[in-house]
Amino acid sequence: MKYYSTNHTVPEVTLRDAVVKGLAADRGLFMPERIKKLPEDFFNNINKLSLQDIAVRVAESFFGEDVEPAALENIVRDTLSFDTPVVEVEKDIYSLELFHGPTLAFKDVGARFMARLLQYFIGKDSGGKTVNVLVATSGDTGSAVANGFLGVEGIHVYVLYPKGKVSPIQECQFTTLGRNITAIEVDGNFDDCQRLVKSAFLDDELNSKMLLTSANSINVARFLPQAFYYFSGYAQVKAKGKGEDVVVCVPSGNFGNITAGLIAHKMGLPVKRFIAANNANDIFYNYLQTGEYNPKASVQTLANAMDVGDPSNFARVLELYAGKHEVIASLIDGAAFSDSQIADAMKKCYEKTGYVLDPHGACGYLALKQLLKEGETGLFLETAHPAKFHDTVVGIVGKEIDIPERLQDFMKGEKQSVAMSSDFPDFKSYLLAHSKD
Numbered sequence: 001m002k003y004y005s006t007n008h009t010v011p012e013v014t015l016r017d018a019v020v021k022g023l024a025a026d027r028g029l030f031m032p033e034r035i036k037k038l039p040e041d042f043f044n045n046i047n048k049l050s051l052q053d054i055a056v057r058v059a060e061s062f063f064g065e066d067v068e069p070a071a072l073e074n075i076v077r078d079t080l081s082f083d084t085p086v087v088e089v090e091k092d093i094y095s096l097e098l099f100h101g102p103t104l105a106f107k108d109v110g111a112r113f114m115a116r117l118l119q120y121f122i123g124k125d126s127g128g129k130t131v132n133v134l135v136a137t138s139g140d141t142g143s144a145v146a147n148g149f150l151g152v153e154g155i156h157v158y159v160l161y162p163k164g165k166v167s168p169i170q171e172c173q174f175t176t177l178g179r180n181i182t183a184i185e186v187d188g189n190f191d192d193c194q195r196l197v198k199s200a201f202l203d204d205e206l207n208s209k210m211l212l213t214s215a216n217s218i219n220v221a222r223f224l225p226q227a228f229y230y231f232s233g234y235a236q237v238k239a240k241g242k243g244e245d246v247v248v249c250v251p252s253g254n255f256g257n258i259t260a261g262l263i264a265h266k267m268g269l270p271v272k273r274f275i276a277a278n279n280a281n282d283i284f285y286n287y288l289q290t291g292e293y294n295p296k297a298s299v300q301t302l303a304n305a306m307d308v309g310d311p312s313n314f315a316r317v318l319e320l321y322a323g324k325h326e327v328i329a330s331l332i333d334g335a336a337f338s339d340s341q342i343a344d345a346m347k348k349c350y351e352k353t354g355y356v357l358d359p360h361g362a363c364g365y366l367a368l369k370q371l372l373k374e375g376e377t378g379l380f381l382e383t384a385h386p387a388k389f390h391d392t393v394v395g396i397v398g399k400e401i402d403i404p405e406r407l408q409d410f411m412k413g414e415k416q417s418v419a420m421s422s423d424f425p426d427f428k429s430y431l432l433a434h435s436k437d
């Protein structure tokens with residue numbers, strides 16, 4: 001299968017190149033040239049299949065032409081060492097819990113898959129050289145990527161994060177790991193971290209001495225595997241006898257997650273419609289209402305992983321529907337919520353049902369409360385565990401919440417990080433001195 005750029009100005013590339021490069025040479029995002037429909041009997045029996053069995057079938061459809069079947073199956077099963085259960089929150093509203101992975105957020109699925117696929121490709125042809133993954137993070141991406149790649153042979157990860165600007169829970173999830181993960185604490189802000197990473201990719205000397213790649217969330221190997229749990233979510237509501245008129249609601253920021261759901265829909269997933277739930281960063285919501293896309297500077301909210309003012313994956317959504325606003329707006333409904341609405345939803349949901357939402361999932365729940373019609377079944381994606389936002393959540397719902405053991409383990413670990421200035425020459429000489437080849 002070939003992958004083309006959403007900017008359409010450069011030739012198609014192989015899966016391997018799309019994964020290693022991340023972004024196309026014309027700065028567009030990669031898309032698969034074909035999206036294959038899955039057969040009807042797969043959907044007829046899907047309610048009897050596990051997440052892992054479903055994912056093997058879906059992965060074969062995406063990657064089967066480029067990865068040997070046994071290797072692909074291993075990658076999928078190793079990635080999905082946890083489940084994505086559907087839980088009934090109240091009548092007709094279900095939560096697809098995506099927080100049972102190592103860092104308690106849905107990004108674990110894509111990050112773990114990408115690490116293993118990259119290892120498969122470089123094992124074949126890097127000539128034994130270490131591949132260095134550089135990632136800048138404002139908090140959540142760093143933990144998912146670092147843990148996704150932890151212990152994966154042949155790969156070293158450098159996580160750059162702004163000193164003093166990530167929460168202690170986030171920080172411990174990528175600074176306590178050791179092994180093939182190095183945390184770099186940059187004396188600057190997130191933009192400085194991103195600039196250092198970008199400069200490294202553009203530096204000829206570095207690239208001649210080290211194999212560098214990124215694990216950005218727009219990478220096809222991070223984004224496509226998110227389709228797995230849409231099929232599983234549907235399978236689980238179907239198994240509960242609620243497989244008709246299913247509406248899937250996705251708390252959205254950069255729109256990678258929902259785009260994977262839209263691809264699942266193109267593959268035949270019988271979902272009636274989607275809802276994209278935004279926080280106060282309502283760019284997509286406004287696009288749905290007006291047909292005009294006007295990016296804005298992002299604003300900070302309680303659901304901070306959705307604070308995106310110019311969602312990268314909007315280009316992919318347009319690509320899927322040939323840029324036709326009326327088609328997009330008929331399949332996807334929108335909603336946008338202020339912080340006080342998010343907090344209110346968390347409080348009311350807990351009081352009424354006992355279910356504790358995180359601020360991102362709360363946007364999904366609230367959108368279903370507003371937009372679900374009689375006879376429909378709503379399934380929202382609970383994208384992170386509430387304990388990741390412990391103080392916020394406890395402050396709002398007014399009761400202590402359990403911190404899962406795997407999160408406590410991170411918090412007990414010893415922080416190891418490398419202090420770095422925000423000047424590129426410092427970062428460059430550090431990398432050169434520490435590159436292992």
Ligand SMILES: *Cc1c(COP(=O)(O)O)cnc(C)c1O
Binds near residue numbers: 105107
């Ligand atoms: C990243 C993230 C989102 C937003 O997902 P996109 O794919 O960027 O739309 C939502 N919730 C949580 C908890 C996240 O970490």
